[in-house]
Amino acid sequence: MARENDLRTELAGLATEAGGRRRDLDLLPTDELVRAMNDEDARVPAAVRVAAPEIARAVDGISERMSRGGRLVYLGAGTSGRLGVLDASECPPTFGIDPSRVVGVIAGGDGALRLSAESAEDDPEQGAADVAALGLGPDDALVGVAASGRTPYVVGALTHAAGVGAFTVAVACNAGSRIGAVADIAIEVVTGPEFIAGSTRLKAGTAQKLVLNMLSTLTMVRLGATYGDIMIDMRATNAKLHARAQRMVADVTGCTLDEAAAALAEARGSAKTATLMVLAGVSAPEAERRLGAAGGRLRAALAGE
Secondary structure (H helix, E strand, O other), X not given: OHXXXXXXXXXXXXXXXXXXXXXXXXXXXXXXXXXXXXXXHOOHHHHXXXXXXXXXXXXXXXXXXXXXXXXXXXXXXXXXXXXXXXXXXXXHHHHOOOHHHEEEXXXXXXXXXXXXXXXXXXXXXXXXXXXXXXXXXXXXXXXXXXXXXXXXXXXXXXXXXXXXXXXXXXXXXXXXXXXXXXXXXXXXXXXXXXXXXXXXXXXHHHHHHHHHHHHXXXXXXXXOOOEOOEOOOOEOOOHHHHHHHHHHHHXXXXXXXXXXXXXXXXXXXXXXXXXXXXXXXXOHHHHHHHHHHOOOOHHHHHHOO
């Protein structure tokens, strides 16, 4: 009972758990509900901007580890875990990175992606065990995500990761979070009370998605996966991506779409390799050699030709 009372007291102090502002919410007409919810959502980007310095530090720390061959690992429970898995799963097709380099872990395992496993979040030992199973080390980065900032599963995972020398980042939606206290960097985006009290998949979830977008995308920018604002490291693996890659190569190099298609075919669908082939007038093997020597950075490969 004492533990339950402590938990109730702790939750009562979290802004994300507050409610009671709109007791007439369920009585409003639908068009007013839409506007009211949109007004709440509009507060999120400004809250994220407040945490920009911490986000930038996290990007630098993650990209430094990944440049040494390490991994970016997202970990969370419930909505937070699902958002991490989503961001991780989208990195390989977007940036051409090996799936083993960006990993998403959710409390309760992959089955929790579809079916709720809420009790799994209460187990810090399982969080530590799930991280230990990945063999994290000093070249890896663990991003623990929890809207409340107190999820025991995430606390356990971050504590273990810190103990083995991994770079640790906490993403929470309350200030002074417990997960922030055990991480190297605390990204605390204070989104305040939710439109529906206690439903942290709303503003808090939106804030987490924006932060994770930044962490992965800007890390990939730092690692050379883009050329300007073009995701040049993509691989054309379906019809839509083939068409997109052809436009990318043509736009960057000034060649025709047919020339871009031919270069992509020789480059086995790599837009980056095809772009270097056209700009430097070299074969696919030579373009790959130059990119390898430049650490995969297209600008450096072009400068060193």
